[in-house]
Amino acid sequence: MILLPGLLLVLWGEPGRCLEEKEENGGFTFDGDIRHFAVAGDAVFVATEERLYQLSHDLTLIQSLTQRGVFTAGHQTQEAVFTRVPETEERNATLRVNVLLPLVADRSLVSCGVIECGYCEVLDLRNISHVRYREHILVGSPWSSSASVAFLVDVEQRKTETYILTATQHELPRSSCFFAREAVKLHNSNEGQGGSIFSLIGEFTTSSIQRIKGSAEFVDGFQIDLNIYLFANLPAGDNSNNRVRLIWLEGKTNKKETLQSLRGATLRVSGGGARSRLVASAVVPGGPPVLWSGVFSVDGGRTDTRLLLFDISPDLSVAADADPDFCSACPPAGGRGAPGGPTLQPTAVLLKQSFMTSVLAVRQKAWMVFFIGTGDGQLIKLAVDQNYRALCPRVLYRADGDRQVFPRMLLDQVDLKHVYLPLQNQMKRVPVSRCSSHASVQACWSAQDPFCVWCGSRRSCTFEDDCQDSDWISVPEDSQPKMVSYKVVKDGGGGGVGRLTLVIQTHLTVGREARANFSCQFTSSSSELCSPQSPPAQFPQCTCVLSNGTLPAEGRTVTLTLRLGSTELSEQLHLSGCSDIRGPPTSVLCRRCVAAGCGWSQNACSWAAAGPEEGDVCRMESGMNFSRPEISSIAPSVVSFYGRNHAVLSGYNLGAVTGVRIRADTDCAPRESPVWNNVGVELTFHIPGADNKGAVSVCVLLPDGSCHGNATITYQSAPSCTDVVPSCSWISGNRENLTYDTPAADRNTGSSSVFLKVANETLACSTAMTYYPDPEFTSFTSTRTGDGVRITLQKKADRLQMSPAEVSVWGVEEGRSYPCIMEAKESSNETDFFICEIQQTPNAKFQHLRVNIPVQEREMKY
CATH class of the missing domain: 2.130.10.10 (YVTN repeat-like/Quinoprotein amine dehydrogenase)
Known part of the structure; x- marks a missing residue:
């Protein structure tokens, strides 16, 4: 269960209004849920329960038709007539569309479904109000x-x-x-x-x-x-x-x-x-x-x-x-x-x-790219290389609520750069990539997005067709963890002496100009690093035969400068003699070996298998002596995708834990949070925000980098504030509603905006808080009723819509106060009447009342 988040009110000088955040993505909201939709060239057609829409490719409305009208069928001719009538006139039939197919060659749109029986129309593809043909016939399913x-x-x-x-x-x-x-x-x-x-x-x-x-x-x-x-x-x-x-x-x-x-x-x-x-x-x-x-x-x-x-x-x-x-x-x-x-x-x-509900697949060079819709309103992009290895999924769009994505998605046929995302009664047009958000060539490549290239002439990350020349760099045809990898190779030689060669491998796809202007430069603190016998650079590889056939025991730092067209890349390399990297076989030593461009084989670092390793070659026991931690619970374990501050993790053997690692189902880079208040069986940490909704696995980190335990945190949609009741307050403030009090208003301010505070995010409510003058009570009357007294309290009519629960009344007699139990409220054009009863007071006359509302307490005399 998510605890109710905090609420904030921000005062404005102008009246509040609906504060729904403007969507970055283009979209259109329909009068009902989407039943079918189709794309033909620069047009999008959408059928809801009662309307048929024609939109431009950027989802601008062109026209819409009601699907309700009067239906009659001739008994002898079997001809059907479905006459759409104005909204104000009587309608007794609804065409429920089950087939919506554009015939581009014929410039027509086939719309079939059920009114009372099967019914089809052929509409003009450019003007759906023009009916070319209609017939009483069943094509497709007779049901929804x-x-x-x-x-x-x-x-x-x-x-x-x-x-x-x-x-x-x-x-x-x-x-x-x-x-x-x-x-x-x-x-x-x-x-x-x-x-x-x-x-x-x-x-x-x-x-x-x-x-x-x-x-x-x-x-x-x-x-x-x-x-x-x-x-x-x-x-x-x-x-x-x-x-x-x-x-x-x-x-x-x-x-x-x-x-x-x-x-x-x-x-x-x-x-x-x-x-x-x-x-x-x-x-x-x-x-x-x-x-x-x-x-x-x-x-x-x-x-x-x-x-x-x-x-x-x-x-x-x-x-x-x-x-x-x-x-x-x-x-x-x-x-x-x-x-x-x-x-x-x-x-x-x-x-x-x-919760996956839909999928769309496209090709981009050697890559397959899948756009996946979910039942909780997400659009996820998954790039898969030619070896069927999937990269980390990315969330392209995330609905505020949990509206399910329609089982079918389509691509914008005009620019091929947007996905039409149907969400219940909305259609979103979501970009397939946000290349421009990557500010450097390294960031552009690291995004691992086959749609994006680094354009050298523009010095920006963009779509390839937006780069006007062939001077561009992009990801390779298969997934790679680094843009540049290297290895040190030792040639065989007598007496253990051999030539050392540094081999550089770039993992890039490049345009014609970048390929033609490819060069490598090696610099080091030594006077000469590469021998004149080193072969010339040839994309995607360059080689440096080391002038000195040995490497110092402490290693050597080398700066590699790559030029591809007008783009220059720089990498720092640390070369070590592979046989000089020694120690007990631990994961730390293995990673040091591989990072030096050497090979790890038979629990030792050597020249024999020099080169970057893949897979789990360095996954082994650390050799450090810690008790294995266990996780019992995490509170809270269900949070919004904004995360949660100050979560508590409980378990055993937690004393050496240095952090909490959170990983999604896919094998992506995990997120880690530091811990504090660690008392061995309980610790505190922040649950970070997430792009994806859904369950993630949690383990706790030890100083050697190993992670232990298995717990689950579920990310779900953020709380949404759709209404505030009552949506007005008196100027002095403190009108209670559920779990918060309205603040006092500046005397010159007519309204305020309401926000939810969720973790480190502030979300707007769709209803503003309007301020009116404080309530004004004018008089009261008292009437004896058996052992009690009925009090009728009068207040000037206003726009506050006060309820009896917001008013507390006591009768005062000889210094003692008697509570008046509120029973009802009645209203006339100019006066509100609050009625309450003071019970078991046979002798009291109550000519003196004390009236209390949260903003004020006042006394009244009869």
Whole structure:
């Protein structure tokens, strides 16, 4: 549980207003939740429950249409009329859009869904208020279920024809409008395809794909060249587990033969159980091979999700239309044999993180870049190199609340530099990178962002196409921990004597001009470092044959200056004789050996394996004698992504702990916090802020750098202040609301703004605090009621909206005070009446009252 954060009020000279922070990213808020959206060139189309929007690529509104109106269908002609009417007129039907597809070549937008039955419109792509065609027909799912997909496919006949492929959940309930066993269909997209628009009729007959038994939850589909891919979850049946199936189709012939070309495969989820299912999907551009990424729920819920990479290149050796789950030319019931087809294993597990809901994949040179949406409103970027090694994920956007990201995201087709991020009723346009935030060439490279280059002519970090010449530097094609690495190599020689060579390796991708102007310069305190026999520099490597064939025992410091085009880089190197680095085999000695450009082998530093090592070569016991610490608890263990000051960690053997390390699920650079007030079983530390929401692991550091214990801290959305009740106070202040008092106002100030104090951050509330004059009580009356006295207290009417709970009243008689129990409040145009009763006072007349509100206490006489 998060404790209620502090509240601040800041006084302003002008009336307060809604203080929601302006978004850095462009965005648009709709009248309802997003159902479908599509991108076509420089336009974005969004369907909500009741409206259809046309936006420019930067999310500026062009126009919107209501999806409500009057629907009638002719019984004889079967023609449908859906007339949109003004907002003020009566409306009795809503078009719930389930298919939204731009046909760019025809300059049209297909919008299909359900009013009372199926209904489709063909709209002008440039002006959605212009309806080109409409028909009462079902295309796509008749329900609002997400278990269906629709996309355009090309089929090569006498000429290439474009059809609308729909895949819907099987075994839908019967209704008066529709019931069909077909799972996958091909609809015409225009009137010249052997039937009317939206017709299922092919060149010879109508055909489809059916689910042989049970239901299918379709998640995604797309086409690459003339191969069509469909993905579906098959729910568990009797004595079976959930399965994720891939369908291949060949779009090389007519409708019928396209659908009968189906082949299938099963996707195996690493570590998945009976409830594993596919959540979202994205194909990686480029290939072959055909690489595809899927977000899988391992536990069937949201807490254990994984991003997996598969090679889904079609296996044409599998017999066509012989799948155990789907069929086009379907045999009689029970005619299918045992399950067949290949089982595909993931090529790589790219990311394990809770609450992933969507994914978009792009190529950038040799890199794959994945944009991942989450159920708690984050957009995460993950770069993966050509060896399928993932870098540290970066958070590009983080919503204030926990609005779930829509299962589908798309790229801005105009500049290819922004991702459209749908969040419930909002669409954000988020940059794929913030290159300009990196101020130096080292920072630009260290960001490990394949979209960014250091532009030498502009001396800034930017997108490559914003660098006007070829004088640029970027990250290499594979992930590397350093921009420059080096090793000292000793040639063989008699009597242990050999030549020492310093080899420099740069880990960069560079433009043509930077490559052509590549040079290395070595300087040292000695008069001459490199022998004249040293070979010339040739990108990406340069070599220095040391003039003196030995290195001093204390080592030698060398300054390396690299020039690439107009950019100059400088590195300090410390060279040591590898055989001179001696001592007990500890992780500290190993790291010293590797840092010197030597090799660590068989628990010793040597020339034999000289060069930078990878992996866990230096992970070993430290040799220091400490009791192993244990963590029992952390309080608080759930915090906002702003972190928390003064958290308490409890456990055992904590006396030698020097810090607390916090690491996310991915193998990224951890964050560390110092500790204080360490009493051996308890210590205090600050929980740092985080970019990501979700759980992180915690361990405690010892002086040798080792980390022990395993606890969890969960980062979640920051508290948000959406309202303050009451949102006004009297000028003198101290009007209580929940856990804070309003401060007094300057007499010239009409309002103040309210803020939440969270850790080291200050968050604005959306409601200002308005100040009005102090309440003015004018008179009272008293009436005997049996053993008690009823008091009616009068106050001038004002805008404070005071409640009875804010007023305390005592009757005063002969120096004694008797509490008056507040019962009600009544109001007229000019007066507020507060009614209370003083009980069991048979003789008191109470001509004297004491009235108390938090700001004041006053006495009144009858």
